[in-house]
Amino acid sequence: MADFLKTGRKIIAIGRNYSEHAKELGNAVPTEPFFFLKPTSSYITNEQSIEIPAGCEVHHELELSVIIGKEGRDILADDAEDYIAGYALSLDMTARNMQDKAKKEGRPWSASKGYDTFTPIGDFISKDQIPDHGNVDLSLQVNGVTKQKGNTRDMIFSVPALIENVSSIMKLEEGDIIMTGTPKGVGRVLPGETITCDLAVDGKVLSQLTFPVIDRPLPKRK
């Protein structure tokens, strides 16, 4: 499953799974999970650049991703552990001004969440390295200043509950990932800034990532 970036076919991203984050954007705290899809073409890996498209106000959302290890449909929360291969530290980059417009107009979120480079992600973390997915520390800095700091214990819906919900709608396949939502502290990043983030369990850092932020390059034309 270490090759999920190349073989995985979907990215399911959970919305508003930390109540403090729902509130900071002025949204109600959800009573059941909801999600959207991001394209796998938006993956970038450590030290690659996050691109800001012209006209977009792009926010960082720091998230624990769960990597699916085998196919399943209508998975019960009680059986969910069997379907988890591992984890990764990830960012759900979001063109917030476009997303706000889409929400107002009842339009899909796909473009605002799916630009190239909008899913920065770290290496595969095997399941045994995270004994409890409900106790993982996440933190993110912009130019060295801490912006997001959370623990997965503050999720509204646990990882097993998310797997049950998603798989009741769309089957999960090997290499798919579920991005589990972001803690509070989301904010805009600008070209020239650098995002760093890490994931730790009991004080031990398991993933540490750096992403420079640049303008999306203009298309090369003949």
Added chain:
Amino acid sequence: MADFLKTGRKIIAIGRNYSEHAKELGNAVPTEPFFFLKPTSSYITNEQSIEIPAGCEVHHELELSVIIGKEGRDILADDAEDYIAGYALSLDMTARNMQDKAKKEGRPWSASKGYDTFTPIGDFISKDQIPDHGNVDLSLQVNGVTKQKGNTRDMIFSVPALIENVSSIMKLEEGDIIMTGTPKGVGRVLPGETITCDLAVDGKVLSQLTFPVIDRPLPKRK
């Protein structure tokens, strides 16, 4: 590219690309393209069953799909033909009651468009069989009664315009598909009914498909 169902990683589906269809759902005719993502896990092939999940009012949307043949980013409409490998006849099944609720609440469309079996699709049609993607006849019957009948000449945004728009946001990759929107006549289907549809060029049928409609089976529990 005949194996796009197994290798392709994204399904980009265009909204409201025929003005008569936009009007029938009470929507404004868009001034630029917009799209959403469907998961590749929702593909089914000819004669497989479309499943109706409990509580969902599921509509058929008949669409021409364009199969992408090579990777490209910021593709100009003028260069778009180079990126087309072929076509397929397809259905964008939609849980309309869920989608209406999502639109009202500013939520993503992904669940209402992404249930298992919600992307019935036919075999690969090579590019040479469709000399003009702007002149393709599409028709759909429910239990033998014609419900949708359209021609791609009535698209608001042409296939090259769609490729330019989508690839300015997310790069296209080999095996990705773009579903180009549905002509008017969408409507609900019920378990026990059968959908048939075909795609023809100059009176010659290139694809002809049959999909029985059933209730989504209850989960098997131990």
